[in-house]
Amino acid sequence: MTTAWLVLAVGDAREHGGNDGYDDNPREHYSWDSTVPNHGRLAVGDVIALWDKKELIGVSVIHGIDIGTQDKRRYFCPQCKKADIKRRSRMTPACRCKKCGATFDTPGHKVETVTTYRSRHGRTWIDGRGLLDGAQLRALCDSPDSQLSMRPARWEKLRDALLETGRADAETLSGLTGQQYKRVPIAGGHRFAKVRTRLGQAAFRAALLREQGERCAISGPAPVDVLEAAHLYSYAETGEHHDFGGLLLRRDLHRLFDRGRIAVDPETDRLDTDPSLDAYPAYAELHGRPLAFSLRPEHRIWLAAHWNAHRGDF
DSSP states (O other), X not given: OOEEEEEEOOGGGOOSTTOOOOOOBTTTEEEEETTSTTTTTOXXXXXXXXXXXXXXXXXXXXXXXXXXXXXXXXXXXXXXXOSOEEEOSSSSSSEEETTTOOEESSOEEEEEXXXXXXXXXXXXXXXXXXXXXXXXXXXXXXXXXXXXXXXXXXXXXXXXXXXXXXXXXXXXXXXXHXXXXXXXXXXXXXXXXXXXOOTTHHHHHHHHHHHHOSEETTTEEOOGGGXXXXXXXXXXXXXXXXXXXXXXXXXXXXXXXXXXXXXXXXTTTEEEEOGGGGGSHHHHTTTTOBOSSOOOHHHHHHHHHHHHHHHOOO
């Protein structure tokens, strides 16, 4: 049975124990040290799946691990001395202790020698953007509710989940570990099922079309066939259609908005795109652009809540 690891990679923002982060390059290598739980368990031949809390970045097999030592500066709360601190880019004081709640601008620090690790896995890298989201990945872990940055999982479960997307190739995935995957015929036909539907959704969309015209609020004029009525809040939680609580969005932009990969800065009414979209010019060029629709004050209230949920500091 092949061992798999779900590891968190968010660049310089990846902190553990109050350190300065790690120099990850997801396609080539992943770095960690002896302060991280499970630090000594990863091995050559293990599958490594990298994610950014929101979705899978990619998957590969570790073909080498470089081990060394390093003097490392670690930061801690000056009040309770714990290392579980959060740096806040938009709030002052600049730091908050997640243990005792204290806030401060300058954390305490100490230097200690740690063992460093860096996986090498670039030979067999498979891009995973858009295949599995954060909730699906957590469910594949041995401990789905774990908060660790390196979590053990089962390769067989991960492989099957990737295949079920219909966008991952069985032969390529089998080539990662050398284990052949037997393609199973996909059953067809139909069945009846009870589903939960959104009451009033058609009327909500019709109202938005009357108010906003055939126009995506992000990208501009678009055929009515591709425009969807996007709630600016979680309809699943409220089950209500609020006046001025929605915008017409193109289907792909609707999906990215719901996942927080596109947001609207409530102070400037300009678009903010997640850095993961920089690889796609059509989406990257949206960053910093104003909306293609004039907002009402009610829209801004909902958009501010969406911004705080996906861009705010906690």
